[in-house]
Amino acid sequence: MPSERRPTLYYIHTIPGIEGVARDELATLLGVFVLEGFKTVPDRNGMVVFSTTEDARRLMDLRLAEDVFVLLARVPDIPWGWEGLAVLRERLPRALALNHGLNVLRSVRAIRPDGPLTFRTIARVAGSGQPYRRADLVDVVSKAVRGRSRQQWKSVPSGEQVEIWANLLGRELVVGLRLSDESMRHRSYQKVHLPASLRPSVAAALVQLTQPGNSDVFLDPMCGTGTILIERGLACRHGLLIGGDIDGAAIAAAVENVGPRHRPRELMLWDARRLPLADGTVDRVASNLPFGRQLGTPRELPALYLALAGELERVLKPGGKAVLLTSEIGTLRDAIDQCPRLRLGRHYPINILGQGATIQILDRRH
Numbered sequence: 001m002p003s004e005r006r007p008t009l010y011y012i013h014t015i016p017g018i019e020g021v022a023r024d025e026l027a028t029l030l031g032v033f034v035l036e037g038f039k040t041v042p043d044r045n046g047m048v049v050f051s052t053t054e055d056a057r058r059l060m061d062l063r064l065a066e067d068v069f070v071l072l073a074r075v076p077d078i079p080w081g082w083e084g085l086a087v088l089r090e091r092l093p094r095a096l097a098l099n100h101g102l103n104v105l106r107s108v109r110a111i112r113p114d115g116p117l118t119f120r121t122i123a124r125v126a127g128s129g130q131p132y133r134r135a136d137l138v139d140v141v142s143k144a145v146r147g148r149s150r151q152q153w154k155s156v157p158s159g160e161q162v163e164i165w166a167n168l169l170g171r172e173l174v175v176g177l178r179l180s181d182e183s184m185r186h187r188s189y190q191k192v193h194l195p196a197s198l199r200p201s202v203a204a205a206l207v208q209l210t211q212p213g214n215s216d217v218f219l220d221p222m223c224g225t226g227t228i229l230i231e232r233g234l235a236c237r238h239g240l241l242i243g244g245d246i247d248g249a250a251i252a253a254a255v256e257n258v259g260p261r262h263r264p265r266e267l268m269l270w271d272a273r274r275l276p277l278a279d280g281t282v283d284r285v286a287s288n289l290p291f292g293r294q295l296g297t298p299r300e301l302p303a304l305y306l307a308l309a310g311e312l313e314r315v316l317k318p319g320g321k322a323v324l325l326t327s328e329i330g331t332l333r334d335a336i337d338q339c340p341r342l343r344l345g346r347h348y349p350i351n352i353l354g355q356g357a358t359i360q361i362l363d364r365r366h
Ligand SMILES: C[S@@+](CC[C@H](N)C(=O)[O-])C[C@H]1O[C@@H](n2cnc3c(N)ncnc32)[C@H](O)[C@@H]1O
Pocket: 194, 196, 197, 198, 199, 221, 222, 223, 224, 225, 226, 227, 228, 244, 245, 246, 247, 250, 270, 271, 272, 273, 287, 288, 289, 290, 291, 294, 304
């Protein structure tokens, strides 16, 4: 039945570069979903702005989002410089949908009803360098919130109940109230971390790009601590999960992190250059490949990628798919060029904590 509720505007943060993949997850998860646009805070976040009539609690199930916000205000056409701050001082208080935002937040988690609500403002500025500091923007936004709430909301430097995020993106200010907490970014299954552990939202994006099916034999040939395998296990049912790594400590961590769930699954100590798997037995592969700086000698990388590509070409079923993450995309493509039964598909440049990398899709020809 169509819902009678009015749509609410939200936005999510993603790793820059996976906004479009996150949009697809939103469209699949939510029955009613209208995309309002994509935004970027360079090197920090991609943003997907959307509206839906669905219950906000559903958004907590998103796997590609790093954080979820209910939108409190959008102020367009802000002049550059100090004049812009003056315009915000005037226009922002009226634009803030504070009570609506708080009601949405209360539907997601409990907020103590007693006393003034405490908040902290976080500001991000993207685009042409502004003459004022971020602290000046924080000040304007905090004052607007206090005024709009008739001093019922109190700004504090730490220990806040809620976070207000102010994103100045070129000439537009987007203000949101954070609905999610740390647990969205750092999943509870991550018991053991190693330095090269992948961010779960990126692992979830790799998995989604494999277009998983319920009976898939799924492989991560360089599984590290097992993040991708776990995200695959959580995505939908599977036939078999297979993971391996050359490093015993990584496999021990993967065994600990995967725990007793996601059966049937096999975790093995192996060299991905010689996989102990029969030809044409794997439906889907996703992997975060070792990058140059993670290897003792970067010169080894072309040979490693070439051997891995040959093994993927061999073990994938015709029509199978591999989704690989690397910062050495040229080296990977050179390796794929040597594999006539693999075809390069779409790729997604992304940015993880300031480092550029590429998600490359490969198709095993029929
Ligand atoms: C970027 S890390 C993967 C991190 C993993 N996605 C995670 O979240 O923990 C690359 C992994 O490749 C492994 N590796 C390097 N060379 C390998 C090889 N020849 N065979 C199997 N694994 C290898 C490393 O031990 C490392 O765990």
